[in-house]
Amino acid sequence: MIPIEYFLALSGILFVIGALGVLTKKNAIVVLMSVEVMLNAANINFVAFSAFYGSLNGAIFALVSIAIAAAEVAVGLAIIMNLYKTRDTISLNKINLLRW
Amino acid sequence: MAFAEYAWLIPIFPLIAFVVIGFLGNRLFKKWEGGAPVAILMTAISLVLALAVAFEALTTGDGTPFVQSLEWLVVQSGEFNFTFNMGIYIDNLSALMLIVVAFISTLVVIYSLGYMHEEGEKKRRYYAVISLFISVMLGLVLASNFLQMFIFWELVGLCSYLLIGFWNTRPSAASAAKKAFLVTRIGDIMFMIGLFVFFIGFQGNLDYTHIFNNVDAFVGGDALLTFGTLMIFGGAIGKSAQFPLHDWLPDAMEGPTTVSALIHAATMVKAGVYLVARSYPVMVETPDTMLFIAFIGGFTALFAATMALNNTNIKRVLAYSTVSQLGYMFLALGAGGYIYYYHADFNVGYAAGTFHLMNHAFFKALLFLSAGAVIHAAHTEDMRLMGGLSKKLKITSLVMLIGCISIAGIPPFSGFWSKDLVLEAAFEGIQYNGLFILLYAFGLITAFLTAFYMFRLWFLTFAGKPRDQHTYDHAHEAPKVMWVPLAILAVLAFGSGFAFLMGFESVLVPGLEGFVPHEASAVDLLVAVFTNILTYASILAAVLGIGLAYLVYYKGTINPAVFTATPARKAMSNVLLARYGFTKAYDWFGLKVIYGISKVVDFIDRRIIDGLINGISAGLIRAGGFLRRGQTGFVQSYAAVIVAGVSLIVILLFYVGGVI
Numbered sequence: 001m002i003p004i005e006y007f008l009a010l011s012g013i014l015f016v017i018g019a020l021g022v023l024t025k026k027n028a029i030v031v032l033m034s035v036e037v038m039l040n041a042a043n044i045n046f047v048a049f050s051a052f053y054g055s056l057n058g059a060i061f062a063l064v065s066i067a068i069a070a071a072e073v074a075v076g077l078a079i080i081m082n083l084y085k086t087r088d089t090i091s092l093n094k095i096n097l098l099r100w
Numbered sequence: 101m102a103f104a105e106y107a108w109l110i111p112i113f114p115l116i117a118f119v120v121i122g123f124l125g126n127r128l129f130k131k132w133e134g135g136a137p138v139a140i141l142m143t144a145i146s147l148v149l150a151l152a153v154a155f156e157a158l159t160t161g162d163g164t165p166f167v168q169s170l171e172w173l174v175v176q177s178g179e180f181n182f183t184f185n186m187g188i189y190i191d192n193l194s195a196l197m198l199i200v201v202a203f204i205s206t207l208v209v210i211y212s213l214g215y216m217h218e219e220g221e222k223k224r225r226y227y228a229v230i231s232l233f234i235s236v237m238l239g240l241v242l243a244s245n246f247l248q249m250f251i252f253w254e255l256v257g258l259c260s261y262l263l264i265g266f267w268n269t270r271p272s273a274a275s276a277a278k279k280a281f282l283v284t285r286i287g288d289i290m291f292m293i294g295l296f297v298f299f300i301g302f303q304g305n306l307d308y309t310h311i312f313n314n315v316d317a318f319v320g321g322d323a324l325l326t327f328g329t330l331m332i333f334g335g336a337i338g339k340s341a342q343f344p345l346h347d348w349l350p351d352a353m354e355g356p357t358t359v360s361a362l363i364h365a366a367t368m369v370k371a372g373v374y375l376v377a378r379s380y381p382v383m384v385e386t387p388d389t390m391l392f393i394a395f396i397g398g399f400t401a402l403f404a405a406t407m408a409l410n411n412t413n414i415k416r417v418l419a420y421s422t423v424s425q426l427g428y429m430f431l432a433l434g435a436g437g438y439i440y441y442y443h444a445d446f447n448v449g450y451a452a453g454t455f456h457l458m459n460h461a462f463f464k465a466l467l468f469l470s471a472g473a474v475i476h477a478a479h480t481e482d483m484r485l486m487g488g489l490s491k492k493l494k495i496t497s498l499v500m501l502i503g504c505i506s507i508a509g510i511p512p513f514s515g516f517w518s519k520d521l522v523l524e525a526a527f528e529g530i531q532y533n534g535l536f537i538l539l540y541a542f543g544l545i546t547a548f549l550t551a552f553y554m555f556r557l558w559f560l561t562f563a564g565k566p567r568d569q570h571t572y573d574h575a576h577e578a579p580k581v582m583w584v585p586l587a588i589l590a591v592l593a594f595g596s597g598f599a600f601l602m603g604f605e606s607v608l609v610p611g612l613e614g615f616v617p618h619e620a621s622a623v624d625l626l627v628a629v630f631t632n633i634l635t636y637a638s639i640l641a642a643v644l645g646i647g648l649a650y651l652v653y654y655k656g657t658i659n660p661a662v663f664t665a666t667p668a669r670k671a672m673s674n675v676l677l678a679r680y681g682f683t684k685a686y687d688w689f690g691l692k693v694i695y696g697i698s699k700v701v702d703f704i705d706r707r708i709i710d711g712l713i714n715g716i717s718a719g720l721i722r723a724g725g726f727l728r729r730g731q732t733g734f735v736q737s738y739a740a741v742i743v744a745g746v747s748l749i750v751i752l753l754f755y756v757g758g759v760i
Contacts, residue, residue: 023740031736096733 007048014041028083028090032076039069103152104166107188107242110146110153110198114205114235117142122228134223136213139231143206146238150202154195158607165191165611167309169244182304187244189308192608193377196454197241197370200461204366205234207465207585212358214582215472226266230362233259237367241374246295246306249378253291253339253371257284260368264355276354283348283686287338290331291375297328298382312381312611322386329389332379333396340372340426343400347682349423350407353415353481357472360415364422365465373429373457380450380610383437390437391533397430398526398539405549407680409556410663410673412483414471417557418464421507424546425460429453431539432522435529442532444614449528451605451617452521459514462596463506466589470500473578473586474561478571483560485571490562492575495583497562499590504558506593508551509642514597516639519547520629521600523638547638551645559653601625 014037021034043062050058084090121135157166169187209230216223236259240252258281265277295306301318302311318325336342341349349369353360363369376383376393383389401424408420436449473496474489475481490497506513509520523543529536566572577583606617620628629635651657664670678684 019743023736023743092736093734095735099731099733 004048004052007044011041011044011048014038014044026091026093028080028092029077031092032073032080035076036069036073039065103149103156104188104190105168106149107153107166107190108168110150110202111235111239111242113142113146113149114139114231114238117231118228118235121224121231133213133217133227134219134221134225135227136209136216136223139209139227140206140213142231143202143209143234146234147202147206150198150238153190154198157190157195158192165189165194165309167244169307180304182299184247185245185307186248188242189244190242191611193374193454193610194241196458196608197374198238200370200458201234201237201241201366204461204465204589205237205362207589208358208362208366208469209234211361211469211472211582211585212356214579215358215476216356222266226263226356229259229262229266230359233263233362233367237371240371245308246298246311246379249375250291250295253335253375254288256368256371257281257288257339260284260352260359260363263359263363264352266355266359270354273354276348276351279686280348280352283345284338287335287345287372290338291335294328294331294333294335297324297331301325301328308378315382315385318385325382326386326388329379329383329386330392332383333376333389333393336372336375336430337396338372339375340369340430341423342372342396342427342430343403344682346400346404346423347679347686350416350419350679353413353419357415357468357475360419361465361468361472364419364468365461369422369426370457370461373426373433373453376430376433377450377454377457377610380433380437381612384440384610384612387438387441390434390441391535392434393430394434394438394526394529394539395535397427397432397434398542399427400424401427401431401546402542402549403427403680405546405553407676408553409549410676412560413481414474414483414486414557414561415468415481417483417553418467418471421467421550421554422460422464424550425456425464425507428519428522428543428546429456429460431543432456432525435525435536435539439525439529439532440612440615444612446615446617447525447528448521448605449525450610450615451608452518452525454608455600455604456518456522458599459506459518459593459596462589463503463515463593466499466503466586466593467507469582469586469589470496470503473582474500476578476582477575479574480568480571483557485568486561486566487564487568488562488566488572489575492572493562493577496578496586497558499583499586500562501558502590503593504554506597507554508646509547509638510646511639512597513594514592516642517597517600517629520635520638523547524632524634527634544637544641548641548645551642552649553645555646555649556653559649563654 018034018036018038018041021037022031025031025034043065046058046062046065048058050056050062080090083095087095089095117135117139120138124135167187167189169185171183172186173184175182209227212226212230216226219226233256236252236255240249240256243249243252261277261281264280265274267273268277297320298306298311301320301324302314303317303319305311338345341347349364352363355363383393404420404423404427408417408424411417411420430453432449432452434449436447436451436453439447439449474486474493477493477496478486478489480486502513506515509516511517523540526536526540526543530540578586601622603620606619609615609617648658652660662669664673675681
């Protein structure tokens with residue numbers, strides 16, 4: 001059996017990759033993808049601990065999380081589509097609406 | 101005490117008139133003379149009730165006052181408990197005041213029907229405020245404790261402000277109203293300090309009954325009591341326009357003449373005399389205060405009389421004469437109290453003061469309302485433009501002559517009896533303090549001056565040839581609604597002095613120990629008056645005054661120009677016209693001293709206090725402007741902050757919290 005530390009290390013690495021992607025990428029779709037990477041890092045954690053403790057709770061949480069992630073992508077892509085329609089760009093450094 | 105039970109209704113009726121006229125709108129009263137019928141009806145009802153109450157009190161009372169009161173404000177805070185009451189207090193003095201106030205007020209309101217006829221829509225305000233004025237003055241007279249009196253005292257001041265400034269579009273009237281309000285306010289503050297002293301000294305009970313029966317129980321010693329009574333008298337100085345707060349009264353002539361009549365005869369200025377007479381049982385314990393009252397009274401009598409000598413405004417002459425006559429009243433009251441302190445027996449001072457108050461009310465109301473009729477006819481207040489008006493204004497000239505004779509003090513007119521008593525009281529004081537020689541002399545000179553300037557007024561107005569043909573041609577006799585009240589007042593100005601022969605002295609007593617008047621028949625009193633050499637001195641003074649006025653202003657034997665012939669006399673005359681510079685001094689004091697202090701206060705308020713507040717808020721706004729630059733609007737920078745923050749929390753938990 002693979003020790004849990006490996007799973008956690010993988011999850012940590014994926015999370016940091018995702019976070020860096022969110023913070024640095026200019027393309028909104030890439031940022032959305034990076035968010036998914038972070039979510040999946042969390043899912044790996046859930047599943048790993050589920051197996052580690054021999055309980056199914058974590059696995060079920062992971063399934064719920066995947067379902068929510070699918071919905072989130074749908075909403076996120078719709079936002080990006082509309083953004084592109086109105087502003088002709090999906091580059092995040094050109095979009096600064098969330099300001100005073 | 102059948103009627104006294106209902107005495108509280110007396111001030112209520114004019115108050116109803118005030119509410120009805122004041123709040124029910126112009127449209128209703130436009131056809132009704134601005135609500136005059138309501139005001140007349142209500143004051144007449146309270147007059148009937150006041151006469152009934154007063155008659156009952158004066159005839160059936162056994163000297164103990166009728167008191168009825170409700171608890172108004174109860175304070176219980178452990179060791180310091182007190183209760184303020186609201187109630188009525190009826191004794192002979194309030195009965196006398198009730199008659200005077202209610203009677204003259206009713207006549208003045210009726211007279212206003214003619215005098216104020218041409219005022220248009222403003223009439224409604226006039227009748228509303230004058231009803232309130234009458235109401236609060238009646239309330240003041242009936243009050244059962246000093247606090248209640250003070251409340252009405254302030255309301256009287258408010259009403260006088262509103263009425264003096266009735267023609268509020270005239271700058272002089274507006275400033276006269278302000279002056280009256282502010283100058284009397286100085287007195288009011290002294291009155292309030294006096295009340296604080298009484299409040300402490302009499303352990304939180306300001307009821308007349310409590311204070312008058314427990315004067316000895318005053319806590320704090322004689323010096324404090326003297327201070328308290330002096331301050332109470334300070335209130336009277338302001339309200340009754342005594343030296344040095346006399347200056348507002350001549351300016352108060354800017355109001356309608358009816359208001360002047362009311363202020364001078366019945367309300368307002370009489371409140372001060374009433375206050376001193378009312379607090380007599382306390383005042384007599386402090387001879388220093390009494391001497392001060394007598395001195396201020398005597399001095400003011402002479403001082404004000406001199407200013408009336410060469411004034412050419414008919415109303416101002418009367419105003420100075422009011423100040424002067426009020427001085428007489430204070431002289432009598434002060435002298436009586438001073439004598440009583442050293443010799444606790446009957447003396448005429450108290451009766452003289454209150455008697456003169458009553459007589460003065462009648463003849464001064466008469467004089468003012470007659471002057472109002474003259475002004476109504478001639479459309480000017482300047483006596484230099486009058487002259488010869490007796491041919492046109494027969495009734496007015498006759499009743500005014502009665503008023504002049506009365507105030508000059510020719511027997512048997514009313515002014516003679518009371519002025520004689522005043523001078524007698526001052527003369528009696530000589531045995532106890534040499535200062536009264538001076539005050540008696542002041543009184544006697546004033547009697548001479550009074551007779552002179554009143555007859556100067558009469559001759560200038562009514563006698564001789566018309567000096568201004570235009571004024572003369574347009575003059576006309578007053579309407580009936582004006583001369584009937586004048587006729588009634590003329591009868592009283594002639595006859596109210598006979599109350600003396602009916603035993604005024606023995607009815608109106610201040611309720612002091614040992615103060616028991618001798619019962620004397622009318623004949624005894626007459627004999628006593630006319631066998632006294634002093635009587636002839638005062639009559640002589642009056643006759644000389646009238647004679648001089650006759651020679652100068654009627655016969656022309658002496659040319660009036662001699663009074664200003666030499667530079668010295670001219671200068672003296674100008675000083676009198678400038679009111680001894682008091683007006684200027686007040687203006688200087690107000691403009692330079694008070695305004696200077698105000699400017700300093702204004703600077704502190706604007707620059708320092710406001711500056712501090714404004715500085716803080718300006719700093720905060722600037723800091724906000726700086727901080728908002730952090731809000732770039734880029735999602736990723738916000739996310740970076742969140743990540744950094746979460747990381748920081750994790751690191752802290754790890755190293756500092758020791759969680760992991």
